[in-house]
Amino acid sequence: MNQSTTEIEETPYVDATQHREANHLGMWMFLATEILFFGGLFSCYSIYRWTYPAAFAQASNRLDFWIGTINTGVLLTSSLFMALADLAHHAKAVRLTRIHLSLTALLGAVFLGLKFYEYYQKYVEHLIPGPHFAFPDAPPQAQLFFFLYFAMTGLHAAHMIIGLCALGWLVRRTTKPAWTARHSDAVSIVGLYWHFVDCVWIFLYPLLYLAGR
Amino acid sequence: MPASAVSLVAFLGLPARASALASRVDALFITQLVVSGLMVGLLLALNLYFLYRYRRGAKVDRRPLEISEWKIETAWIVATLVTFIAFFFWGARLYVDEEKAPAVAYDIAVTGRQWMWDVRQPNGRREFNTLHVPSGRPVRLSLTSEDVIHSFYVPAFRMKQDVVPGKRVTLWFNATREGTYSLFCAEFCGTKHSAMIGEIVVQSPSDYAQWLASDATPQPDRLRGRELFAKYSCSGCHDQPSAIHAPSLVGVFGSSIPLDNGEFVRADETYLRDSILQPAKQVIAGYQPIMPSFQGVIPESDLLELIAYIETLNESTAPTAADAAHP
Amino acid sequence: MSLLAAPIEKPPLPSYLEAGHSVRSWLCTLDHKRIGLLYLFSITFFFAIAAVAAALMRIELLTPAGDVVASDTYNRLFTLHGVLMVWFFLIPSIPSVLGNFVIPLMIGARDVAFPRLNLVSWYLFIFGGAFTLYSIVGGGVDTGWTFYTPYSSTYSNSHVMAMAAGVFITGFSSIATGLNFIVTIHKLRAPGLTWFRLPLFIWSMYATSVIMVLATPVLAITLLLIGLERFFGVGIFDPKLGGDPLLFQHLFWFYSHPAVYIMILPGMGVVSETIAAFARKPIFGYHVVAFASLAIAGLGFLVWGHHMFVSSQSVYAGVVFSLLSFLVAVPSAVKVFSWTATLYRASISFETPLIYALGFMGLFTIGGLTGMILATLAVDVHVHDTYFVVAHFHYIMVGGMVLGYLGGLHYWWPKISGRMYHEWTARISALITFIGFNLTFFPQFVLGYMGMPRRYHAYPQEFQMLNVLSTAGASILAIGYILPLIYLTWSFFYGKKAGPNPWRNPGLEWQTASPAPEHNFETTPVVNGPPYDFEVLPEESV
Amino acid sequence: MQVAEPTRKILFSAYAALLILLAVSAGAANEHFSHLEKLLIALLIAAAKCAIVFWIFMQLKYQRGLVRIFALVGFFWLAIMAGLIFADYLTRGAG
Numbered sequence A: 001m002n003q004s005t006t007e008i009e010e011t012p013y014v015d016a017t018q019h020r021e022a023n024h025l026g027m028w029m030f031l032a033t034e035i036l037f038f039g040g041l042f043s044c045y046s047i048y049r050w051t052y053p054a055a056f057a058q059a060s061n062r063l064d065f066w067i068g069t070i071n072t073g074v075l076l077t078s079s080l081f082m083a084l085a086d087l088a089h090h091a092k093a094v095r096l097t098r099i100h101l102s103l104t105a106l107l108g109a110v111f112l113g114l115k116f117y118e119y120y121q122k123y124v125e126h127l128i129p130g131p132h133f134a135f136p137d138a139p140p141q142a143q144l145f146f147f148l149y150f151a152m153t154g155l156h157a158a159h160m161i162i163g164l165c166a167l168g169w170l171v172r173r174t175t176k177p178a179w180t181a182r183h184s185d186a187v188s189i190v191g192l193y194w195h196f197v198d199c200v201w202i203f204l205y206p207l208l209y210l211a212g213r
Numbered sequence B: 001m002p003a004s005a006v007s008l009v010a011f012l013g014l015p016a017r018a019s020a021l022a023s024r025v026d027a028l029f030i031t032q033l034v035v036s037g038l039m040v041g042l043l044l045a046l047n048l049y050f051l052y053r054y055r056r057g058a059k060v061d062r063r064p065l066e067i068s069e070w071k072i073e074t075a076w077i078v079a080t081l082v083t084f085i086a087f088f089f090w091g092a093r094l095y096v097d098e099e100k101a102p103a104v105a106y107d108i109a110v111t112g113r114q115w116m117w118d119v120r121q122p123n124g125r126r127e128f129n130t131l132h133v134p135s136g137r138p139v140r141l142s143l144t145s146e147d148v149i150h151s152f153y154v155p156a157f158r159m160k161q162d163v164v165p166g167k168r169v170t171l172w173f174n175a176t177r178e179g180t181y182s183l184f185c186a187e188f189c190g191t192k193h194s195a196m197i198g199e200i201v202v203q204s205p206s207d208y209a210q211w212l213a214s215d216a217t218p219q220p221d222r223l224r225g226r227e228l229f230a231k232y233s234c235s236g237c238h239d240q241p242s243a244i245h246a247p248s249l250v251g252v253f254g255s256s257i258p259l260d261n262g263e264f265v266r267a268d269e270t271y272l273r274d275s276i277l278q279p280a281k282q283v284i285a286g287y288q289p290i291m292p293s294f295q296g297v298i299p300e301s302d303l304l305e306l307i308a309y310i311e312t313l314n315e316s317t318a319p320t321a322a323d324a325a326h327p
Numbered sequence C: 001m002s003l004l005a006a007p008i009e010k011p012p013l014p015s016y017l018e019a020g021h022s023v024r025s026w027l028c029t030l031d032h033k034r035i036g037l038l039y040l041f042s043i044t045f046f047f048a049i050a051a052v053a054a055a056l057m058r059i060e061l062l063t064p065a066g067d068v069v070a071s072d073t074y075n076r077l078f079t080l081h082g083v084l085m086v087w088f089f090l091i092p093s094i095p096s097v098l099g100n101f102v103i104p105l106m107i108g109a110r111d112v113a114f115p116r117l118n119l120v121s122w123y124l125f126i127f128g129g130a131f132t133l134y135s136i137v138g139g140g141v142d143t144g145w146t147f148y149t150p151y152s153s154t155y156s157n158s159h160v161m162a163m164a165a166g167v168f169i170t171g172f173s174s175i176a177t178g179l180n181f182i183v184t185i186h187k188l189r190a191p192g193l194t195w196f197r198l199p200l201f202i203w204s205m206y207a208t209s210v211i212m213v214l215a216t217p218v219l220a221i222t223l224l225l226i227g228l229e230r231f232f233g234v235g236i237f238d239p240k241l242g243g244d245p246l247l248f249q250h251l252f253w254f255y256s257h258p259a260v261y262i263m264i265l266p267g268m269g270v271v272s273e274t275i276a277a278f279a280r281k282p283i284f285g286y287h288v289v290a291f292a293s294l295a296i297a298g299l300g301f302l303v304w305g306h307h308m309f310v311s312s313q314s315v316y317a318g319v320v321f322s323l324l325s326f327l328v329a330v331p332s333a334v335k336v337f338s339w340t341a342t343l344y345r346a347s348i349s350f351e352t353p354l355i356y357a358l359g360f361m362g363l364f365t366i367g368g369l370t371g372m373i374l375a376t377l378a379v380d381v382h383v384h385d386t387y388f389v390v391a392h393f394h395y396i397m398v399g400g401m402v403l404g405y406l407g408g409l410h411y412w413w414p415k416i417s418g419r420m421y422h423e424w425t426a427r428i429s430a431l432i433t434f435i436g437f438n439l440t441f442f443p444q445f446v447l448g449y450m451g452m453p454r455r456y457h458a459y460p461q462e463f464q465m466l467n468v469l470s471t472a473g474a475s476i477l478a479i480g481y482i483l484p485l486i487y488l489t490w491s492f493f494y495g496k497k498a499g500p501n502p503w504r505n506p507g508l509e510w511q512t513a514s515p516a517p518e519h520n521f522e523t524t525p526v527v528n529g530p531p532y533d534f535e536v537l538p539e540e541s542v
Numbered sequence D: 001m002q003v004a005e006p007t008r009k010i011l012f013s014a015y016a017a018l019l020i021l022l023a024v025s026a027g028a029a030n031e032h033f034s035h036l037e038k039l040l041i042a043l044l045i046a047a048a049k050c051a052i053v054f055w056i057f058m059q060l061k062y063q064r065g066l067v068r069i070f071a072l073v074g075f076f077w078l079a080i081m082a083g084l085i086f087a088d089y090l091t092r093g094a095g
Ligand code: HEA
Pocket: B035, B036, B039, B079, B080, B083, B084, C146, C260, C261, C263, C264, C306, C307, C325, C326, C328, C329, C330, C332, C333, C334, C336, C337, C364, C365, C366, C367, C368, C369, C371, C372, C374, C375, C376, C380, C383, C384, C385, C389, C392, C393, C396, C397, C401
C-alpha cells in the first residue's frame, strides 16, 4: 500500500489487477441488468406472439427482410472489429486500435442509417402505432406487433447511440499517449457493451423479421 | 367451529356470513389467527424471559450450548415448513373448489364502469349498484368492465373478483342468508372509486321472482326489439346469410371495431346510435358505405329498444328462423 | 474478528467530516461516507413529505364522509405517499445511507469499488426525485404506487409521465448502488476476511443488492412501456388492441415483490448486528442466517403472483404462487428464531439500538404472519385490497424496516457523528414509536377483515370507530418520528464525544476513529478470526 | 499484467461461423418449413450466435468462474420471469 499516494488516493484498490477484475465484474453485472431490461420486452413479445400468431406473422411480413438481414451482417462485422480493436490495444498497437475502433463505429453508423431509413418507410406506410396507424385487412393486434417493433428496435438503437458515443470517446483517447501508456481496460469494457448490444439484435432479427416467413 | 372461535368472531366484529363459502373461509382464517397468536405468544414469552434472565450483570450460567446448532435449526425449519404447507393445502383446496362453478347456475351479467355497477338480470331487467339474487341456489355472475379494472367485492360472501376490460370472467356464489349486504369496488379505478359501492339484496326465491316480475321501469323487450329490427328492414341486410354485404351484428356490442380509416372504436351505445343515425360517419373496415341514414326515421323510443336489442345479440341469442318468422 | 495490531491512540487522522467544508467538497465528494450523509438528508426530506401526506390521509379518514379533501386529492395523497415512501425513502434507507457508510468500513476497504458511480447514483436519485416533485407540484398523480393499467396508461388525467420518469431514473440509482455493493463485497474485502467471517449485515446487503440489480431493470422497462403508451395513445397493455392489463401486473410485481425484500433484508441485517452487539454473543446459527438472506432473495423472485390471486390469472398459477409464497416465509422464520435463540445465555444490555431491534422482531413477526395469511388463497380472496393488506405491509415496512433503520442509525451514530445521543431520550422515543405504531395499524387488520377496501376516500359508517383509533395512533407515532430528528441533530453538534468504540465491539468498523477518517483505516486491517468474537474485547464493567 | 486472450485466427473463425449461421437463418426462413419449425430453427441459431459472441468476442472463454456466473445470471433470471408468466398464460381457461 505504499505506492505513490496521489495515485492510490483516487482509487479504493490495492493494485491494477484488482482494479481490472472489479471493472470487468461490474460491467458483467451491468450487462445482467440489461438482459432483464430487454427481457421485459422480449417477454411481452413472446406472450403476444403466442396469443396472436397470425396477426404477428402478417405484420412481420411488412418489415423489410433484406434490410434486416444486411443490418445483422453489418453488426456482426462491427463486433469483429471491436474484438480486433481490443486485441490491438493489448498489443499496444495504438494506430491499429484507432483504425479498428473507427471501423466499428462506422459500421454502427451504417446500421443506424439503415434502421432510420426503415423507420421512415414505416412512417410513409402509416405503420407507426397511434392515431394514424393504417393496416387494412389486418386484425387489431397487428398494431401490437408494430408497437413492440418500435419499442424493441428503438431501445436497441438508443443503446447503439450510447455505444457510438463511447467509441468516439475511445478514439479520441487513443490520440493521447499518456492514456495508452496507462493501459486502461476501457477498450475491453466498451467492447463488452458493444458485443452485448449486438447480441440483442441477434435475437431481434429472427423474432421481428422472420416471424411471418 | 368451536365455541371459543365463535366468540372470537363476535369480538373481532367479523362481517356477516351470507354465503356457503363464508364460514369455511372464517374457519381457516381463525385457525391461522390462533396458530399465529400462539406463535407470537411463545416468542414473546421466550424473549421476555431471556431478556430478564440474561440481563447484563445477572449471575447466570452463560456457557455455550451443548446441542448442535444444526439440529435445532433443522427442527424449526421442518416445523414451520409443515405448518405452512398445511395452511397452503387448506387454502388452495377451498380456492380451487370455489373456482369450479356448478353446472347449473343462475346467470346474471354485471358490467363495471367508472363508477357504477350495471346489472342485467336474466329477463333483461336492469339495475344499477344493486344486485338482487335469490337465496339458496348457485348464482353465476358474468363480469366485464368497459373501461378500467374494477373489482367486485362482497365482504359478506368473502368473495372478490377483479373485473378486467377486454375479458369476461365469472364468479359464483350460493347466498345462504337473506338480507342486504355491502358491495364494494375493491380495485382503484379513479376519482369515485370509493363511491362505486352498492348493495346485494338476497331474497327468498319467491320474493326474488316477484321482484323480477314487478319490473316497475319499462324494460326493453327482446321480442319487441326484434320486431323493430324487422320493421325498419335492418334484418334484410344484417341477418346472416344475406345477399347484401353488411356486417353481422351478433356479438358486436362491446367489441372493438376496425374502421376503414385504420382506427378502432369500441361498439358502445353511442357507437350503435351513431351507426344507425349517421352510418357514413364511421364505416367498418372492409365494407362499403351503403347503409342509409335513419335520422328522423326512427323515433327515440324505438331507437332505444333497437339498441337494447342489438346489445343482447350474442352467439346464444342470435336470431333464429323462429325469430325471423315472428313478425 | 480480530483487532488491529496498533491501538488507535496516535494523533488521529482528520475525520471525513473535516476533510473540506466547502459545498463543493460535499456535492462532488467521492467518499462513501459523505455520500451516505447526502442520502441521509435527501431521504429524510422525502420522508417528511410522504409523512405529511400520511397525516392528511389519516385526518381525512377520521370521518366516514369525504369532507377534508376532495376525492381526487385523496387519491393523489396516497399515490404520493406510497411512491415517496417506497422509492424515495425505504428502498434507499438502510442500503444507501447506512450501507454506503458502513459496508467499506465493515470489510476493511478504503471505499466502495466505484466511488464515482456512487456519486452518480446519488445524483440520479436527486434527479428522479426532482421529476417526482415536479409531478406533485404540477398537480399530482392518482394511480396508486402500483400504476395499474389501463387506468394509468389511458384513463388517468394526471402527471403519470413525470412520476414514472422520476421512478424510472431513481431505479437506475438503485441499480448503480446495488452493483457497487456487489463488486465491493466480492473484490475489496480485507485480507483474511473470508465469506464466513463477514458480519451478517454484509450478507444481507449482498442479498439486497442482488435483488436491486436483477429486479429493478424490469421495473424500468415496465414504466417505459407505460410512458410510451401514454405518449402514442396506444400500447401493449391496451385491451382495445388485444393487449392484456394483467401482463403489466406480472411485470410490475416481478419487480415489486422482490423489492419488498429490498425493504426488509437490510433491516434484518441491522437486527443481526445489534442483537449480537448488545447480547455480546455471535448470532445463533450464523451460517443458516447468512444463507437465509440469500434464500429470501432467490425465492423472493418466484412469488409475485400472490398479488394477483383475484386478478383473473390462471387458477393453477395462483396455486403455484401461493405454495412458493409459503416457502419464502421459511427463511424469515429461521431468522426470527435464531435471533431469539441468540438471547439465550447472553449478556444483554438495553441500549436503544437493541430496543429498536426487539421492536423489529415483534412487529416483523406479526407482519410476516399476516403475510402468510395473505398467501393463503381462499383468505386472500376476501382480504385482498382491503386494509388488512395495508396493515400487513405497514407492520413489516414501518414496524420492521423503519424501526430497523432507526436502530441502525442509533447504532452507527457514534461512527457517523463521533458523538453519543442522549440514551434515555432515545429509549423513550423508541417506546413511543412502538406504542403509536401498534395503535395506528392494529385496528387496520380488523378493518380489513371487516371488509373495508383500501384507497377509499370515504367509507361506510360502521368502520369509523377503528379509523379514529388509527388516526389517534398516527399522531403518537408522529411524535416518535419527530423526537429522533431533534435529539440526533442536537447530538451531532453537542453530544458527548463517543470515542472510536463506544460499544466495545470487535467489528472492523469500530477499529478506527469516530467519526471515521477520510480513508477509513490508517493501515489495511487483517482479519484472522470469525465475526462477533466478543472475547477479545471484554466489557469493562462486567 | 498478462491476460489470456483470443488470437486473430480464433476471432476470424468465430466471425465466419456467425456469418454462416446468419445465412442459414435467413435461408431457412424462406424454405418450406412449418411456422413452428421455423421458429425453432431461428431461435436455436440466434442462441448459437449469441453463445459465440459471448464465448469468443466477449472472452468468457478466458474468464474465471465468477465472471461466467455473472454472465449467466441475467439469462437465468429472465428464464424465471418468462417461465412463470407463461405458466399463467398457458393454463388460463383450463380451470
Ligand atoms: C418489506 C416489505 C414486505 C415484506 C418483507 C413482505 C413479506 C411477505 N408478504 Fe407482503 N406485501 C408488502 C410488503 C411486504 N411483504 C406490500 C407493500 C404489499 C402490498 C402491495 C400493494 O398491493 O400495494 C404486500 C402484499 C402481500 C400480499 C398480497 C396481498 C393482496 O394484495 O391481496 C401477499 C400475499 O401473499 C403477501 C405475502 C407476504 C409473505 C408471505 C411474506 C413473507 O416474506 C413473510 C415471512 C415472515 C414470516 C412468516 C414471519 C416470521 C415467521 C415466524 C415467526 C414463523 C413461525 C410461524 C409459524 C410456524 C406459523 N404480501
